[in-house]
Amino acid sequence: MSHKALVAAAAALACLATPSFAQEQVLNLYSARHYPTDEALYGNFTKATGIKINRVDSDDAGIMARLKAEGAASPADVILLVDAARLYKGEVEGLFKPVKSKALEEAIPAQYRGKPTAEGTPWFGFSTRARVVVYDKNKVQRQDVDTYEELADAKNKGRICIRSGSHPYNLSLFGAITEHLGEAKAQDWIRGLKDNLARDPKGGDTDQIKAVAAGECQVAVSNSYYVARLMRSAKPEDRAVMEKVAVVFPNQQTWGTHLNIAGGAVAKNSKNTDAAVKFLEYLASPEAQNHFANGNNEWPTAKGVKVSNPALEAMSGGGDFKAETIPLAAVGANQVKVQQMLDRAGFK
The missing domain is CATH 3.40.190.10 (Periplasmic binding protein-like II)
Structure with a gap:
């Protein structure tokens, strides 16, 4: 085979290989949720979408400090925090990218979201305690x-x-x-x-x-x-x-009774916004909402989700409060x- 033919063949192989690499997406998740039961949640998302999750764990304050230190170079795509005050702080400090999602807006009641702007909503709550x-x-x-x-x-x-x-x-x-x-x-x-x-x-x-x-x-x-x-x-x-x-x-x-919240947002400097929004939408799905209830004994925020957790029901005298x-x-x-x-x- 001539040199020219070899080059052409190599180029053709490269073209054939490119789609498989392009399809492999990785979502960088900064999470303050340190619950072993969440591993199944992330695994199910990857199975359903093919999007792998690369998780960095810290507490709320550590995540906020890291985002500020990394600035525009931050690799973070999604932020999960476990407190309303921290979510609010991230919102006012401009650490989140506002999201427009009909699925999230229909599923999550307004009281469990950040303040919407023309650009979208900065964060959504997915479970309460x-x-x-x-x-x-x-x-x-x-x-x-x-x-x-x-x-x-x-x-x-x-x-x-x-x-x-x-x-x-x-x-x-x-x-x-x-x-x-x-x-x-x-x-x-x-x-x-x-x-x-x-x-x-x-x-x-x-x-x-x-x-x-x-x-x-x-x-x-x-x-x-x-x-x-x-x-x-x-x-x-x-x-x-x-x-x-x-x-x-x-x-x-x-x-x-006072409720606190665990919620999520798209990181301001996310390079993978579409996948990040898809992940947040997944967290509002009945499957994920039931996982929050049964895996970590939290109440779902999404409308119309029915769960069965004997401990939560016994604690609250039948489940309603x-x-x-x-x-x-x-x-x-x-x-x-x-x-x-x-x-x-x-x-x-």
Whole structure:
């Protein structure tokens, strides 16, 4: 074969090979969701679309810092965060690329989305978790802890365990309470809550539940999925903890129980926007929404999705409870005020 013929043959082979390389897409995901059960979620997306997921794990704050440091050179395509305040912060700091998606807009209620603009919506919430009260059922009357306001009442002095007030889960709860009560009353509430602590804030939500069971305190605040994990645990010691405590969804007669959210956005500098939007749309699908409910004991946000999780149903007395309806973007917007109130109260 002549040199010219060899070159032509090589060129033809290159053309034949090009489509297979072009079809292999990789989505770079920065995720604050550290739940082993999510592996199946990502695997199912790859099976359905052929798009591989390259995941980088960190917490919300670490992801935000990384995005800022990387700037326009960031390889991130999709961001998953687990707190309304952080999602709001990412929105106002311009770290997300607004999305226009009929599928997402139809599936996710407006209260679980970022503020829309002409360019699109900056983020969407895909699952919720309630901020519930756990109490010693032998020492505390349910009616003494069935509202958030009562956590700051003198009748609960010396009873309460809670993680750091500056943790995102509490910043969001306190931001919601500020939205409901106004800043002046919320400041008084934070001071009252601090005065009622049985010990200095420390540990995570599971530690607070176990502290109630161990008698260190009598009342704790926790995200609902931590409670459900202990309820579903195969460890006898975890189930023994849950036999000593009871759970209440606060404010059922007023504004409803506070919900925090896990949500996602397309990274501002994504080089793979179409695949990123496809992934977000997948997270709003009934398959993925059921996975959030059963895999990590969260409630789906998408309209019309029915799930069955015995732990969630048992915890909430049948599965139905009144949730607050204020926009989570407004909750996030209060986080700076809340941190200032915590500082004024000396709340760690």
